[in-house]
Amino acid sequence: MKYTYALISAAIIGSGMFFSCKNETSPQKEEVGEETTIAGNLNLQVDATVQPIVEDVLAVFKSVYPKALILQVNRSESDIVNSMMRDSSAVVVLARELEANEQAHFDKLNIKPRITHFATDALALITGKTATDTVVNLEDVYKVMRGEEAATVKKLVFDNPNSSALQMLMKNAGVTKIPANAVYSLNNTQEVIKFVIQNPGTIGVVGVNWLVQPPQEIEQDIANLTVLGVDNVKIKKGPKKYFKPSQSNIATGSYPLTRKLYLLNYQGRQGLGMGFANYLNAREGQRIILKSGLLPVEIPAREIEVRNEL
DSSP: OOOOOOOOOOOOOOTTOOOOOOOOSSOOOOOOOSOOSSSEEEEEEEEGGGHHHHHHHHHHHHHHOTTEEEEEEEEOHHHHHHHHHTTOOSEEEESSOOOHHHHHHHHHTTOOOEEEEEEEEEEEEEEETTOSOOEEOHHHHHHHHTTOOOSSOSEEEESOTTOHHHHHHHHHHTOSSOOSSSEEEOSSHHHHHHHHHHSTTEEEEEETHHHHSOOGGGHHHHTTEEEOEEEOTTOOSSSOOEEOOOHHHHHHTOSSOEEEEEEEEOOSSSSHHHHHHHHHHSHHHHHHHHHHTSEESSOOOOOOOOOOOO
8 A cells, every 4th residue: 555645845945055065174263362152263063964054053153153163074973972972072962861881971071951842853764766665564674683584675875874763773773783684774865765676676864854855965865765664653543644854743742753853062161152052052054953853942933913904
């Protein structure tokens, strides 16, 4: 049976808000005086699976505070955490908090983190538009992660061998090693999207924000994708239902592959990291997140002016 769903339609917040991926490793230093919450230099490392939404909020923040010289560096989850353990990164965006053994490093340094949960994200399962099946059983996804054969899943493709998306599905499937067959990793999300289009029967795993607000160079590729409906194994009442990663399904818990997004600030002082974290959770930042297709922590209220005309 074939199911039809509608992917989230997100409003574009403004021309010039979105900019290309950044791969630099250090910010361009400028003289801005003493660092404050709205000025200074900051190297912000970001989980590459949620790159677009951070770019959106950061672009607006920098337009409001031009002395906030924040460079966004997009990396895999493992690379970011390793950088933190080397004391090379103090402010990062991840899809999880640090584990107890990771946090112990900062406890020894007597650095207490400021942790900001600013949105809830979802992992989307995608395939080429020519696919005849538009749904997938989540248990079959986990079977493939365990190296077992599955009825509705043959191959899974991830953006990076150290990706947070891969780590999340490995944890859900209860495995600690990537199986030798049927699970592949590439270099980035763009490659995953192109790969599933060119290889029928393959399922890619990507952050949903990449599909709602893709970089201009892959917009046409997005049009050639099918976002698969996924059953929620936690919902057992009535006939089986399949859900897509829409904002409403993320909010109600109907879509099973969701995760919280955090800004982790280990600066140990008031600085630019704190200022950006405050902006993320303020009304302006939450409104940008709402329009991005992700679920903000707080839904910004809409003010409607009613005129009484005689």
